[in-house]
Each structure stands twice: as C-alpha cells, then as structure tokens.
Amino acid sequence: MEKSNENLDLQEMENSMNIELSEDIAEGIYSNLAVISHSNAEFVIDFILLVPNVPKAKVKSRIILTPQHAKRLLGAMADNIKRYESQFGEIIDPNANNYIPPMHFTTRGEA
Secondary structure, three states, rough: OOOOHHHOOOHHHHHHHHEEEEEEEEOOOOEEEEEEEEOOOOOOEEEEEOOOOOOOEEEEEEEEOOOOHHHHHHHHHHHHHHHHHHOOOOOOOOOOOOOOOOOOOOOOOOO
C-alpha cells in the first residue's frame, strides 16, 4: 500500500522532494514557551523565550497553520513523542499540575 504525501515522515519527504535548509534556519531558535491561538481559518503558534527576572518576553518565531495542518502537526508530534519515549523513556512534565509561568504580556484567542 502506497503512502500519501500527508503521511510521509521528514526523511521520506526529503527523499521525494527537494527541501532547502539555510544555515540561519538550521541553527534553530530556542523557545521555552508557546502560545497558541486560533480563528476559524488558522492556528497561530508563537514561540517565546521567557527569561527569569526579565519583565518582557520576546516572540522568537510565529508559525501560522491551516486547521488541517495543525491537526497533522498534532498527530506528528504525538507519534514522535511516542517514538522518543520508547527509545529514551517517559518524558516527565514537572508542571503537570497545569502551572503556567507568570507572563508580562497579554494574548487573545483570536488570530
């Protein structure tokens, strides 16, 4: 049975299409907080660097997705976390009690 492009993992996608990764993007951006909002047409994920004792946090990157792509991302993340935990053990969330760090900015649930 042949897989559709939607179900290909990154390695398979790289083998089937030419994906360019520039040096500055390849370095990545560190984020320790994500704020997700949505409208009827899109999901917006702001990746933020929250530094202790600094009153202002900066959005380091913003990704805008269609609802369909957001759901695919959710599935891909769940699959990758499952594979990670089978290889390295369970990821322990120290904030499992729904603790949200104090933030000095506001966000609305609209894009």
